[in-house]
Amino acid sequence: MLSVMKMRSIKHVPQRTCVACRRVKAKRELVRLVRTASGYVEVDPGGKKSGRGGYLCQVRDCWEKGLKGGRLEHVLRVKLSEDNREQLVKYGREMKDDDEGAS
Numbered sequence: 001m002l003s004v005m006k007m008r009s010i011k012h013v014p015q016r017t018c019v020a021c022r023r024v025k026a027k028r029e030l031v032r033l034v035r036t037a038s039g040y041v042e043v044d045p046g047g048k049k050s051g052r053g054g055y056l057c058q059v060r061d062c063w064e065k066g067l068k069g070g071r072l073e074h075v076l077r078v079k080l081s082e083d084n085r086e087q088l089v090k091y092g093r094e095m096k097d098d099d100e101g102a103s
């Protein structure tokens with residue numbers, strides 16, 4: 001009885017899958033990208049914008065893989081313009097190399 005109540009009190013952590021490495025992580029550890037109505041893909045740090053979204057780890061590798069391998073485009077069903085891709089690649093370069101030792 002007591003243990004059941006304990007389990008129910010554990011806070012549910014929303015999880016999402018990184019489109020590049022397919023790892024499932026807590027939503028707050030991932031960066032959301034959203035396809036706006038105009039077909040432009042933006043970084044959505046707050047995770048609040050409406051539109052089709054995809055998630056990437058806060059890791060440079062995943063951004064490169066997701067952007068250059070076309071996985072993000074596939075998930076968002078969009079064709080990135082060169083401008084747009086460049087902007088996102090640039091954003092990804094600010095990320096750390098890998099997530100070893102994170103969390």
Ligand SMILES: [Zn+2]
Pocket residue numbers: 018019020021022023056057059062
């Ligand atoms: Zn990843």
